[in-house]
Amino acid sequence: MNWLITGCSTGLGRALAERVLDRGDRVVVTARDLSAIADLAARDNALALRLDVTDPAQIAAAVAAAGPIDVLVNNAAYGYLAGIEEGEDAEIRAVFETNVFGLTALTRAVLPGMRERGSGHVVNMSSIGGLVVFPAIGYYCATKWAIEAISEALAIEAAPLGIKVTIVEPAGFRTNWAAGSLHVSPVSIPDYEVVAGQRDFIPTITGHQPGDPHRAADAVIDAVYAPEPPLRLLLGAQAVDILEQRVKDYTDLVESGRASAGAADFPE
Secondary structure, eight states, rough: OOOSOOOOSHHHHHHHHHHHHHHOEEEEESSSSSGGGGHHTTTHHHHHHHHTOHHHHHHHHHHHHOOOSSSEEOOOOOOOOOOTOOOOHHHHHHHIIIIIIIIIHHHHHHHHHHHHHHEEEEEEOOOOGSSSTTTTBBHHHHHHHHHHHHHHHHHHHHHHEEEEEEEEEEOSSSEEEETOOOEOOOOOOOOOOOHHHHHHHHHTTTTTTTTTTHHHHHHHHHHHHHOOOOSSEEEEEEHHHHHHHHHHHHHHHHHHHHHOOOOOOOOO
């Protein structure tokens, strides 16, 4: 298989690239800074390309250089720590440009080749924050909720064409998400105590998250090679616990909302 993975310099993207290369598959490893993936580029079955997913010219060049892509992994993304009122317009737009619009632009560039061959697999790295919202990272969660919707729609549209889609939803993993790659708003409003608490807490979790990036990478590879790949792949026991509570909340909503929801319809 020929994989194209974005955001290979650190974290889950790097772990996945390492594992796929170890397996013997060809991997197009990408990053904005090629020096960050020099060790991966030295592997015989790797092709290293500079790729900023917000740059249309770099997307076109990367897809052209990659050759037929069997598996596209949209991993490039970063977090933004800010309460909703604390968000800065330029930073809000920038996180959506990378996490959402970059993902969709690269996917749209790769899909024609997959359609022509009648096969392919798009793996979109979401988050448990794509299913549940947390304070102080609402904008980041919003980008992941967008990825969930886009991915699920694509899965329905592309299935008859032989193209698979998997949405990966990790909880806390030992990456630099909460450290080096996290953007933090300089605007801090003391009235939002829960946001202030998250500002203090989130930077402290680096190196202590329960998730192992390489084990996560193995799970992604297993999903890609499965006879029937899953639409959604939860990663980390923490993700299951969080989602279980969310499902309960939705179940309670269905029960409590039956009468009022039905009252809004035209009478039979």
